[in-house]
Amino acid sequence: MINQFQNLGRSTLDTFSKFGRSQIFLSHILAALGVLFTRFRLVIAQMYAVGVLSLSIILVSGLFVGMVLGLQLYNTLVNFGSTEILGAVIALSLVRELGPVITALLFAGRAGSALTAEIGLMKATEQLSAMEMMAVNPYKRVIAPRFLAGLFSMPLLAAIFSAVGVIGGYLIVVTVLRVDDGAFWSFMQASVEWREDILNGVIKSIVFGFVVTWIAVFEGYDCIPTSEGVSRATTRTVVYSSLSILALDFVLTAVMFGDI
């Protein structure tokens, strides 16, 4: 009994101290953000690793999600004889919700886990220590460029996801199911608003990008420097990122679209 209380206390303390460490870590990153201007090429190189290499999974998933949306919504809307609004519904679901959320989940699995593993391995093989001893600040050389790359890539990937999703929906709805082409596009154009829909979606994807990348680089930097420690940290990145994305999505949606 006493032991259970002890364990509960210890894990609570551990959680809080880890949370504290992640805040300090973030403040170090923020202090190192000048690399965006002084070492732009490092950021570009990381955007390739983080963003461009995630592109294929985003394209494929976006296409399929758009096609599934088209099919499902058609089957419902056809009963009400209102299939012409399909374009609007598909675009709105993608831009407001599915684009940012699914992209962020995929991004956590593809880029986030890779970031954690890479940084964790650099820690385990003393590369980060060696940099410090060479008077090279690892926050500037390693962490901040990756953080910025994640931050910039996520909104771009989400935008690409939504765009490809719309194309996927179009392929199914217009090409296969023979809904009117003009209605598809004109309803979409009429109902998707810049501020209410697009901007809110972009804000979501920026928030998700921030959180996922922060978790990923922090877990890598904070891991136990052994091969087992790195693999656990990688798992944690995916789990914590996914939970944060879904929870934050609810909060953001409530603030943006709900009248809560």
Place this chain on the structure above:
Amino acid sequence: MVCYAQLKHDGVAMTETDDILIKIRGLKFARGERWIFDDIDLDIPRGKITAIMGPSGTGKTTLLRLVGGQLRPMAGTIEMGGKNIPKLRVSELYALRRQMGMLFQSGALLTDLNVYENVAFPLREHTKLPESLIHHLVLMKLQTVGLRGARHLMPSELSGGMARRVALARSLVTDPTMMMYDEPFTGQDPISMGVLVRLIRSINDALGLTSILVSHDVHETLSIADKVYVISNGKVVGVGSPEELKNSDSDWVKQFVNAESDGPVPFHYPAPSYEQELLGDAA
């Protein structure tokens, strides 16, 4: 280069009293409940190779990290050229580190860069030297460690000994005044071991460096060190030249130098009594 080294050596000889580069006083450091260093004093003489010896887990790596400012002690001072390292501000610490080279146990090469770029890394980070000059400097240092021909290889293609030599070249490329070696001989075959021993000695003398060598390889270490500290259980248990240590009548030092398995340094990690653990409370 020879002239330069000569000058340095003359300089050292002339200022006999002032030739301590690093002065450690009353150093205390704990990990959890355990004191890794319990009030120790060390002097690292300028221009010499000082070895820190002790069994695994005594805190040799920890000591190097304390000197490098990566860890902060609970008490005591670590002075290098009059500056107390634990009290330095980050910018001052980074400035001081540029005078230090450290060879990590694993080599710690950056895995995404090839040998050439690894050695060039500190130059690219700290200087705006033209490419041609970087090229010359890198090839010179690679030549020193005998790996000029391996410059296109990736770290994953190197043997352990080669990786350590590349790391050595990388540490030397910014011309530090002090080198720290963490277990440079561990896990090396006899030939690479011989190569490293020769390199450490000749680099120290040719470049007028000060070296701190952390090791538990008694034979090799005693063969190149000028001064040796033996550390055990958080205390300095022996200090002197290799000759003095070999003839020491301290039990600790004898056990270590003669590689006996049991003695004042126990074979067993601290544990409750064996009978009690096996027989439970019945005992």
